[in-house]
Structures are given as structure tokens and as C-alpha cells.
Amino acid sequence: MTKKNIGKDNFLNESIHDTFTNSNQEANGSAIVVGASLSGLMTGIALSRAGMNVTILERVGAKPRSGAVLQVDSGEIDRTKTAKVLRELASGGIRSAEAWASIQYRLRTEAQADPKIDLRYDTRVQTVNQDNDSAWVVTDKDETFHGDILIGADGHRSIVRRYVAPHKPNATFAGYLIWVAIVDENDIPKEHRPSLDAPKFSMPDGIGDFLLGSIIAGENGSHALGARRLGWAWYDNTQNDLLRRLGCVERNVVRHSLNALDIPEQTLVELAEKASVRWPQPWLDATLHSIKTRNLIGTPVSEYVPDTLVKGRIAIVGDAAHLPTPLTASGFNASLQDAATLAEYVVKGIQGAAAAKALSKYESRRLKDVRQIVQAGQSFSRSFGR
Numbered sequence: 001m002t003k004k005n006i007g008k009d010n011f012l013n014e015s016i017h018d019t020f021t022n023s024n025q026e027a028n029g030s031a032i033v034v035g036a037s038l039s040g041l042m043t044g045i046a047l048s049r050a051g052m053n054v055t056i057l058e059r060v061g062a063k064p065r066s067g068a069v070l071q072v073d074s075g076e077i078d079r080t081k082t083a084k085v086l087r088e089l090a091s092g093g094i095r096s097a098e099a100w101a102s103i104q105y106r107l108r109t110e111a112q113a114d115p116k117i118d119l120r121y122d123t124r125v126q127t128v129n130q131d132n133d134s135a136w137v138v139t140d141k142d143e144t145f146h147g148d149i150l151i152g153a154d155g156h157r158s159i160v161r162r163y164v165a166p167h168k169p170n171a172t173f174a175g176y177l178i179w180v181a182i183v184d185e186n187d188i189p190k191e192h193r194p195s196l197d198a199p200k201f202s203m204p205d206g207i208g209d210f211l212l213g214s215i216i217a218g219e220n221g222s223h224a225l226g227a228r229r230l231g232w233a234w235y236d237n238t239q240n241d242l243l244r245r246l247g248c249v250e251r252n253v254v255r256h257s258l259n260a261l262d263i264p265e266q267t268l269v270e271l272a273e274k275a276s277v278r279w280p281q282p283w284l285d286a287t288l289h290s291i292k293t294r295n296l297i298g299t300p301v302s303e304y305v306p307d308t309l310v311k312g313r314i315a316i317v318g319d320a321a322h323l324p325t326p327l328t329a330s331g332f333n334a335s336l337q338d339a340a341t342l343a344e345y346v347v348k349g350i351q352g353a354a355a356a357k358a359l360s361k362y363e364s365r366r367l368k369d370v371r372q373i374v375q376a377g378q379s380f381s382r383s384f385g386r
């Protein structure tokens with residue numbers, strides 16, 4: 001396997017590279033990970049640190065994607081070195097708000113520099129299966145990949161979940177969406193840009209709606225005046241008919257997000273009118289700029305409380321395993337714990353029957369916690385969702 005790199009990473013801390021290099025152990029079996037978003041990349045990195053050869057398969061291309069702002073915990077509950085290393089990669093080990101794309105870039109750079117990780121884009125997994133000796137996937141290119149274990153990090157519409165939990169295959173629409181965007185502070189008038197000591201998080205109340213605003217570093221990592229970005233997430237429970245009409249939601253299952261180009265002009269006009277009477281500065285200018293430039297995405301929220309995380313040699317992690325409302329600010333943080341916990345149990349070996357035993361220990365450790373995380377957000381969803 002060749003060592004790959006995607007160029008200079010302004011964020012990457014040299015000491016993390018050293019930690020990884022030093023912690024690499026003799027090969028300890030192999031893993032297939034489905035999905036190369038935050039959860040899949042963290043799982044791949046964690047399993048490689050546990051000595052495994054890892055193949056990560058991602059259905060979309062390597063082109064950078066955008067996403068929301070995530071609140072990353074400071075890691076008081078991190079029990080293992082792997083958890084600390086993953087958090088260091090995600091946020092520098094401090095409680096902070098980070099752009100999804102910045103976290104993804106740092107994790108991806110780390111995975112691509114790791115000789116034990118084979119990261120393949122444009123590869124959609126179509127089926128998963130297992131027998132006593134291995135687990136495998138078959139892709140849309142008719143390729144088969146085998147591993148001692150197989151981990152589904154394939155998000156809210158996970159096909160690995162369908163295999164692991166056929167009795168409960170789908171996440172359920174929570175009855176509202178979140179409009180999300182990230183705006184350069186230079187794109188709003190100077191007089192409305194936040195001062196350097198402005199709170200990093202704001203939560204202004206709207207008329208029935210509410211908004212989470214975060215001030216985050218610029219793409220180059222700088223928090224200097226003029227370099228920062230404003231991330232906002234607007235919780236809106238009035239778009240359900242639109243979501244159904246455009247096929248984003250069918251019955252009680254979310255099919256896809258509402259992309260900027262598909263948002264009807266009239267919806268944008270109404271959003272701008274609502275923003276004008278709801279949000280204070282700088283969030284008013286930030287939302288209006290996103291609406292005007294169609295730089296926003298509507299994400300229908302769904303939730304999933306798992307009964308099971310594992311079947312034999314196959315397990316699920318991240319949003320595939322547990323899907324809380326983003327209001328809990330816990331999906332990413334829980335995914336990090338999933339990855340670190342898996343690594344902790346597989347490091348002892350996964351030959352033969354040991355594979356299923358290791359995954360079963362992962363499930364015992366994580367299931368109660370992740371159920372509680374999702375359930376904690378459901379009381380909000382029940383009152384806000386329609």
C-alpha cells in the first residue's frame with residue numbers, strides 16, 4: 001500500500017503524527033469500514049492504532065463537502081489514549097465549535113497518511129454478509145472486500161444497520177428540519193461583525209423557532225478579526241409539507257437533505273421575511289446572506305434509538321448506530337467514543353471466535369449510553385416536531 005497525502009495541513013499537529021507512528025503495532029487482523037465521513041474516518045484511525053489493516057469504503061467522491069458547525073466536547077470522559085488522540089485531531093483537545101469540513105479534512109489527512117489504511121472513494125457498498133471465518137461487502141463495482149470484522153459507519157440510512165437490526169432498520173423523521181450554513185464574516189457589514197470578546201455561542205429565540213449561532217475560526221484556523229466565520233443552525237418545524245412534496249421525507253423516513261438549488265424561490269423569500277423579524281445581529285445578516293446566495297442546506301432531522309449494535313462480526317457506529325437530534329450536540333462526540341471503545345476491545349485479538357466476542361464487549365459498553373443520548377433529545381423533538 002502506498003503512503004498518500006493530500007497536501008499541506010495547516011491544522012495538523014506534528015505530535016499527533018508521532019503518536020500514531022509510535023503506537024502502530026504488528027498487524028492484528030483486518031477490518032472493513034463502510035463510510036468515510038467523521039465516524040468512519042475516526043473508526044479507521046482507531047482500528048489502525050489497534051494494529052489492524054483497515055479498508056474504508058465511501059460511496060461518494062473525495063471532493064470536499066460542506067457541513068454544519070459541530071460542538072466538540074473537551075473530553076473529560078475520554079478513557080483511552082486513542083480517544084484523546086482522536087479528539088486532538090478533531091479540535092485540539094479543547095471544547096470548541098468546529099466546521100464539519102475542518103474536522104473531516106484533518107481526519108482524512110491522517111487516514112491517508114497511514115500505511116495501514118486503504119481509503120477508497122466512489123465505492124458504494126450494496127450488500128454485507130458474514131460466515132464463521134470473515135465478514136464481507138459487495139460493492140456497486142462488483143468487488144468483494146473481506147475482513148475479520150466489518151463496521152458500518154454509513155450514517156442515518158445505513159445499510160449495515162439493516163443487516164444488524166433487520167427488525168428496526170430505519171431512523172424516524174422527528175417532524176422538523178434545520179437550515180444550516182457557514183458565512184465568512186467579511187460577507188456581512190463591518191458594523192455587525194462580532195467583537196473579539198463576543199460569546200462564541202448564541203441561542204436567540206425566534207417566534208416559535210430558534211437558532212444556534214457559533215463564531216468559528218476561518219479556513220486557515222485563524223480567530224483574528226476579519227478571518228472568522230459565522231455558523232448558524234435554524235430549527236424550523238413549518239416545512240414538513242415541502243419536505244414531503246420534494247421527496248426529502250417519505251412517510252416517516254428521511255430520504256435526503258434539501259439542497260440549496262432545490263429550495264423553491266418562494267421558500268427563500270419567506271425565510272428572509274421571517275429572519276428579519278426573528279434574529280438579532282450578526283445572525284440576521286448571516287442568515288440573509290446565506291439565503292440571498294443560496295448558501296444553505298435544509299437537513300430534515302431523524303432519530304434512532306438502537307436495540308442492538310452488533311451481529312456476529314459486524315457492528316455499527318456513529319449515526320448508523322444512534323441518531324440523536326443535533327440539539328443534543330452529541331452525535332459526533334458519541335461517534336468518537338464508539339471508535340475508541342471498538343479499538344480498546346479488538347486490540348486483544350480478533351482471530352476466530354474472538355472477533356464476535358470483542359464486538360459483543362463493544363456493544364455491552366456502549367449500548368446503554370447511546371440509547372440515553374438519543375432519548376435525552378426525544379423530549380425536545382416531541383414538543384417541537386410536528
Ligand SMILES: Cc1cc2nc3c(=O)[nH]c(=O)nc-3n(C[C@H](O)[C@H](O)[C@H](O)COP(=O)(O)OP(=O)(O)OC[C@H]3O[C@@H](n4cnc5c(N)ncnc54)[C@H](O)[C@@H]3O)c2cc1C
Binds near residue numbers: 153158319333335
Ligand atoms: C446540523 C447538524 C449539527 C450537528 N451538531 C453536532 C454537534 O454540535 N456536536 C456533535 O457531537 N454532533 C453534531 N451533529 C452530529 C454529527 O454531525 C454526526 O453525528 C457525526 O458527524 C457522525 O456522522 P457519521 O459519520 O456517523 O455519519 P455521516 O456523516 O452520515 O456519514 C456516513 C457516510 O457513509 C457514506 N455511506 C452511506 N452509505 C454508504 C454505502 N452504502 N457505501 C459506502 N458509503 C456509504 C456516506 O456517503 C457518508 O459519507 C450534528 C449534525 C447535524 C446534521
